[in-house]
Amino acid sequence: NAGVTQTPKFRILKIGQSMTLQCTQDMNHNYMYWYRQDPGMGLKLIYYSVGAGITDKGEVPNGYNVSRSTTEDFPLRLELAAPSQTSVYFCASSPYTEAFFGQGTRLTVV
Amino acid sequence: KQEVTQIPAALSVPEGENLVLNCSFTDSAIYNLQWFRQDPGKGLTSLLLIQSSQREQTSGRLNASLDKSSGRSTLYIAASQPGDSATYLCAVSGVTSGSRLTFGEGTQLTVNP
Numbered sequence: 001n002a003g004v005t006q007t008p009k010f011r012i013l014k015i016g017q018s019m020t021l022q023c024t025q026d027m028n029h030n031y032m033y034w035y036r037q038d039p040g041m042g043l044k045l046i047y048y049s050v051g052a053g054i055t056d057k058g059e060v061p062n063g064y065n066v067s068r069s070t071t072e073d074f075p076l077r078l079e080l081a082a083p084s085q086t087s088v089y090f091c092a093s094s095p096y097t098e099a100f101f102g103q104g105t106r107l108t109v110v
Numbered sequence: 111k112q113e114v115t116q117i118p119a120a121l122s123v124p125e126g127e128n129l130v131l132n133c134s135f136t137d138s139a140i141y142n143l144q145w146f147r148q149d150p151g152k153g154l155t156s157l158l159l160i161q162s163s164q165r166e167q168t169s170g171r172l173n174a175s176l177d178k179s180s181g182r183s184t185l186y187i188a189a190s191q192p193g194d195s196a197t198y199l200c201a202v203s204g205v206t207s208g209s210r211l212t213f214g215e216g217t218q219l220t221v222n223p
Contacts, residue, residue: 031209042199042213043154052169059212090153094209095144095162099201103153 002026006091006102013081021076021105023091031094032074034058034066036087036100037104049074079092081109112137116200123190124222131217133200138178144211145174145185146181146199151158156198158185162205190221 007022025032030051035058036044045058049068063085065077074093078085086109091102113136123129133143142161148155150192159182160169166175173216187194197218201211 033210035213041214042215043201043211044213045210048210055223061202069173091124092154092164092209097209098154098156099205101146101154106151 002069004091004100004102004103006089008105009046010106011108013107015081015083015109018077018079019081019107021065021078021089021091021107023074023076024072025074025091025093025100026072027066027093027095027106028071029093029095029098029100030071031090031096032068033094034064034074034076034089036060037090043067046089047077052063063093078107083109085109111164111201112140112212113160114200114202114203114212114214116198116217118217119215120218120220122222124221125190125192126138127190129187129190129219131198131200131219133203133214134182135181135183135212138177138181139205140156141203141205141207142190143174143176143183143200143202145172145183146201148197148199148216156197187219190219192221193222194221195219 019094033048034046047066113158145157160176171188200214
């Protein structure tokens with residue numbers, strides 16, 4: 001069972017560069033989420049989606065964009081990377097209640 | 111705005127001890143509460159989910175309780191083992207937000223052999 005798969009696992013980005021963090025799930029869940037976790041902190045919601053074609057902002061959306069063209073995939077786009085975006089990014093999916101998380105992408109912006 | 115607080119931030123105990131981790135939340139209008147385990151450099155593993163209508167859930171040596179009216183939950187770990195060493199995160203979802211979660215900052219647990 002693959003569950004929620006995130007790629008890449010690690011990435012170093014230069015200031016001003018752009019990248020897409022990939023997330024795919026094989027559980028046919030309608031709900032998908034992107035969170036970021038800064039050192040020693042809990043997770044904060046960036047964006048979420050309640051189904052294909054529907055996305056909405058979470059608590060900390062600035063500097064990010066998302067799309068949801070299929071049920072399975074929910075990529076997170078970083079435009080013009082900044083040092084403040086250095087963090088660990090987690091994707092999650094849910095049938096509605098319980099959330100299932102990927103292994104995370106550790107991103108460093110230098 | 112919902113806020114979740116976990117106390118203590120860190121805990122170190124000898125193997126075999128029973129321990130309690132605490133979680134409090136400011137808005138009692140929750141849909142459910144989840145406890146997660148996070149190992150260093152890893153993702154989150156769901157341990158227990160308590161619906162708002164429930165008072166507790168048990169899984170093996172773990173027992174989570176929920177007192178919605180007072181905005182508190184506890185995670186009880188019986189007979190702790192070195193393999194229990196990890197960060198434990200508490201998260202709540204609101205009545206209208208499904209599994210959109212608000213997290214606490216976690217309790218870092220170390221169980222010493």
